Amino acid sequence: MKKEVLFHVVHKVPSGDGPYVRAKYAQIVEKEPEAAIVWFWKAINGGDRVDSALKDMAIVMKQLDRSEEAIEAINSFRCLCSKQAQESLNNVLLDLFKKCGKVDEQIALLKQKLRQIYQGQVFNGKPSKTARSHGKKFQVSVRQETARILGNLGWAYTQKGNFMAAEVVYRKAQIIDADSNKACNLTHCLIRQARYDEARNILENVWRGNYVGSEDPKTRNRVEELLVELDSRQPPPFLQNLPGLNLDDDFMNGLEHLINEWAPPKSRRLPIFEEISTFKDQLA
Incomplete structure (x- = not known):
């Protein structure tokens, strides 16, 4: 009995002899991911630790470049999982969407998480x-x-080339919990909009250590790279084909209330939301 317990502790696999345990054994001990997936399917179909089986199977599928199949599996069988498992399944889905380049799906899921x-x-x-x-x-x-x-939503908008929407979202993130990484990402959005003075001001604040994480060597390297890019650019005579904000009103109203709880505005509306309104008027 002691040897059996010690084996499961050492190899970090659950005890027992059901399909889920066999799947974890194949995944971790035997290092046979394809066999593990077969056993994970059996666990899901047999109702054996479905929450863990579905999540773990999706992760193994991602490692085998079967991300599309993993997305389909989660969407098809998450209804069999408990309410407590839904958040972790969404986190796995986000990684799968990134792997597959499904940016629109990332944005929709991130908005859903913010609404929740x-x-x-x-x-x-x-x-x-x-x-x-x-x-x-x-x-x-x-x-x-x-x-x-x-921050993840801002990055997703950046991947779509929607730098105005990304800027708005990064500014909201900074209001709630400012750090140097989001500051650099915001600077990137400003550079892409030819707003060089604003971008330089943020970079100088990061360099001076005014943000959490400013002293990290990776951060300082990125600041230097952004400054080089900034110095190489000249303001264009005009901007063309800037994408719209594409932020629905219900989502923004809910987010505004959330932020107001943590950062009470001096006026009835935070300046950032006045900025959103201005953008919308310009794009109307």
Whole structure:
């Protein structure tokens, strides 16, 4: 009995003899991902630890460049999973969308996650939760999670070349939880809009250490790269074919209320939302 317990502890596989356990054994011990997927399917069909089986199978499929199949599997079988498993499945979906270059799907899912935060549907109503990264546990607050999701949404808009929308989202993220990475991403958006003075001002603040993470060597290298790019550019005589914001009103109104809880505005509307209105008027 002790040998059996020790084996599962050492190899970090669950105990038992069901299809899910066999799938994890094939994945971790035997290192046969294709066989693991077969057993994960059997676990899902047999109702054996479906929450974990579906998530783990999707991750293995991604490693085998079967991301499209993994997306289809999650969308088809997540209805069999518990309510508690839906957030982790969405996180796996986001990684799969990135892998497949499905930017529109990323944007839709990130907006959905932000709406859920606004409606109080995350963290089981608690202000923070315990997360794990590289084997270490740490606390994540709702505020930090909101800023992280906004940062990902800004990056997705950047991938579409919609730098105006990306700028708006990055500015919101900075209002909630400012850091040097989002500041650099915001600078990138400003450079693409030929707003060089604003971009330089942000980069100078990052260089002076006015943001969290400013002293990180990777951050300083990126600042230097952005400054080189900034110096190489000249303002064009006019801008053409700038994409629209494409931020629906219900989404923005919900996000405005969320941000107002953490950063009370001096006036009735935050300046950033006045900026959105201006953009919309210009694009009308």
